[in-house]
Amino acid sequence: MKPIKYADRITGIEKSELRQLFDxxxxxxxxLGLGEIQFPTPKIITERAIxxxxxxxxxYTPNAGLPELQKAITxxxxxxxxxxVCVTTGAEEAIFVxxxxxxxxxxxxxxxxxxxxxxxxxxxxxxxxxxxxxxDSKSNFKLDRNDFTNRITxxxxxxxxxxxxxxxxxxxxxxxxxxxxxxxxxxxxxxxVDEIYRELYTDKKPITFLDKTGKIIVISGLSKSHCMSxxxxxxxVSNDPDLIKPIIISHQYICTCAPYISQEVxxxxxxxxxMKVQNKIRLELESNKKFVLKQFEQLLPSxxxxxxxSSPYLFININIDEIMLVNxxxxxxxxxxxxxxxxxxxxxxxxxxxxxDKKKLAKGIHIIKKxx
Ligand SMILES: Cc1ncc(COP(=O)(O)O)c(C=O)c1O
Numbered sequence: 001m002k003p004i005k006y007a008d009r010i011t012g013i014e015k016s017e018l019r020q021l022f023d024x025x026x027x028x029x030x031x032l033g034l035g036e037i038q039f040p041t042p043k044i045i046t047e048r049a050i051x052x053x054x055x056x057x058x059x060y061t062p063n064a065g066l067p068e069l070q071k072a073i074t075x076x077x078x079x080x081x082x083x084x085v086c087v088t089t090g091a092e093e094a095i096f097v098x099x100x101x102x103x104x105x106x107x108x109x110x111x112x113x114x115x116x117x118x119x120x121x122x123x124x125x126x127x128x129x130x131x132x133x134x135x136d137s138k139s140n141f142k143l144d145r146n147d148f149t150n151r152i153t154x155x156x157x158x159x160x161x162x163x164x165x166x167x168x169x170x171x172x173x174x175x176x177x178x179x180x181x182x183x184x185x186x187x188x189x190x191x192x193v194d195e196i197y198r199e200l201y202t203d204k205k206p207i208t209f210l211d212k213t214g215k216i217i218v219i220s221g222l223s224k225s226h227c228m229s230x231x232x233x234x235x236x237v238s239n240d241p242d243l244i245k246p247i248i249i250s251h252q253y254i255c256t257c258a259p260y261i262s263q264e265v266x267x268x269x270x271x272x273x274x275m276k277v278q279n280k281i282r283l284e285l286e287s288n289k290k291f292v293l294k295q296f297e298q299l300l301p302s303x304x305x306x307x308x309x310s311s312p313y314l315f316i317n318i319n320i321d322e323i324m325l326v327n328x329x330x331x332x333x334x335x336x337x338x339x340x341x342x343x344x345x346x347x348x349x350x351x352x353x354x355x356x357d358k359k360k361l362a363k364g365i366h367i368i369k370k371x372x
Contacts, residue, residue: 004328008287009125016287025330030364031356033335036167037200037227037312038356039284042277046225048268049261058260063252064244065235072270073235079212079235083241086248087258087266091196091221091234096122097254098192098217098236099158101246103128107157110148114141114256114343116166116194131156137317137345139328140306141168143176152187157186157324161192167342168315169197169308169349171206181212191216192242196229196234199225202286203309210239218244224312231262233269285311288354292361299369310353315339315346318372320351325371334367 005011014020022033031038052058064070065087074081088094095118103109105127111119113132120130120305133151134144159180164171173182184191193209195218210218221234236247257263259315268274289311296303296316305317322338336353339346354361 005322009079009127013121014065024327027333028335029330029335030360030367031335032352032354032361034353036229036353036355037224037281037285039227039281041227041231043282044267044273044277045228045231045269048078048100048265052261052264057064061257061260061263063257064248064274065258066260066267069263069267069270069361072267073237076270077208079210079237079239081368083181084238084244085231086244086251087256087263088221088234088236088251089258090223090229091194091219092118093232093251093255093258093370094219094221094234094236095119095160095192097247098219099126099160100254101250102190103157107248108153108155110156110159110189111164112161112343114165114167114339114346116162117341120286128157129155131205135168135345137347137349141165141315141345141370142157145173145179146181147178149183149250152183152189156187156188156189158192160192160194160195163209164197164201164308164310165350166197167313167337167339167346168306169310169313170306171278171309174207177207177209179214180257181209181216187230188213189244192219194219195215196220196224197310199281200285200311201309202289202301202311206310210237215243216354217247222266222269225281227273227281228265231259231265233258233262233266254333255272268333282311285355287313288356288358288361289314291358292352292365294356295362295365299304299365303372306349312353314352314354316352317348318350318352319348322348329367330372332371333366334364335366336368 070085108129109123134147135141217238223229304317325337337351339349
């Protein structure tokens with residue numbers, strides 16, 4: 001028998017470069033490459049989950065999520081609940097289902113260079129066309145306004161950005177936000193903003209794009225803010241219910257609803273008690289950031305590190321071929337991410353995640369010192 005052919009939309013899409021790199025690392029490597037907060041899920045969450053499990057009433061929920069959770073989400077944004085939320089299986093499903101609901105084959109989707117690596121793949125899987133605009137590495141990854149404007153065509157359907165950014169940890173300034181929103185409004189472009197890192201600020205809490213006026217969908221979730229990556233809770237939210245309507249339909253046929261237990265604990269996570277615990281996670285990350293910056297200052301004082309305002313990433317300019325460096329580090333038991341996998345403007349940069357214990361961080365930085 002001949003092998004069964006994969007669907008065209010998946011052909012040529014390989015396991016992400018990130019995963020391929022991890023696979024080469026020795027088993028006891030220090031992993032500062034992952035996009036995860038490597039702290040345990042808070043007890044307030046796990047205890048609540050145990051209570052729910054004991055009740056043995058674990059069922060489907062409405063497709064858009066438990067009404068109490070939808071309410072908690074709109075309260076978080078200080079907006080009114082009005083069929084404008086869809087709870088998803090993590091932010092990743094939220095990204096997929098949002099694009100799935102709005103782009104047709106050949107539609108252009110604007111993304112930043114550099115940005116979160118999954119965006120390109122999902123756009124391609126859905127038949128969309130990726131159009132990158134520059135964040136200029138020579139000026140601290142500021143928005144290149146001319147380039148942004150020039151990339152807009154009659155086929156541009158969506159602007160998909162993340163704020164704060166993975167990999168740089170930087171936020172757009174309010175001026176940059178207003179500029180992008182006004183360009184999108186002029187050109188009838190839907191704006192999708194992934195704000196999954198918003199609660200991990202190290203300066204002041206970033207404003208949400210939901211405070212701006214336009215066709216705007218915000219995506220977020222609890223994987224990063226509450227160390228809940230394995231629980232798979234995310235959401236899409238908008239001021240405009242018409243933008244969420246098609247997302248709820250697609251989401252219904254993709255996974256019916258997000259897991260019931262995770263939705264119940266998400267209500268706890270977003271309660272005032274849950275947000276107090278969240279703030280402790282944020283402060284722990286801030287302390288880790290100070291620690292790694294001090295280590296670098298002592299061991300590699302001339303290494304340029306991007307000044308950013310969000311955890312958990314440091315973006316470091318190493319001025320040599322970063323793929324070569326990363327491979328060398330991996331052989332020596334340290335995983336970090338090469339900048340160019342996030343886009344060509346990340347060339348000569350590496351991304352380091354400091355959301356782990358300080359001993360591992362110190363060891364990792366010593367390996368970087370040794371190799372550099
Ligand atoms: C920018 C960004 N969006 C979304 C996700 C996925 O989040 P979730 O675990 O909620 O699916 C990640 C994970 O690394 C991310 O970095």
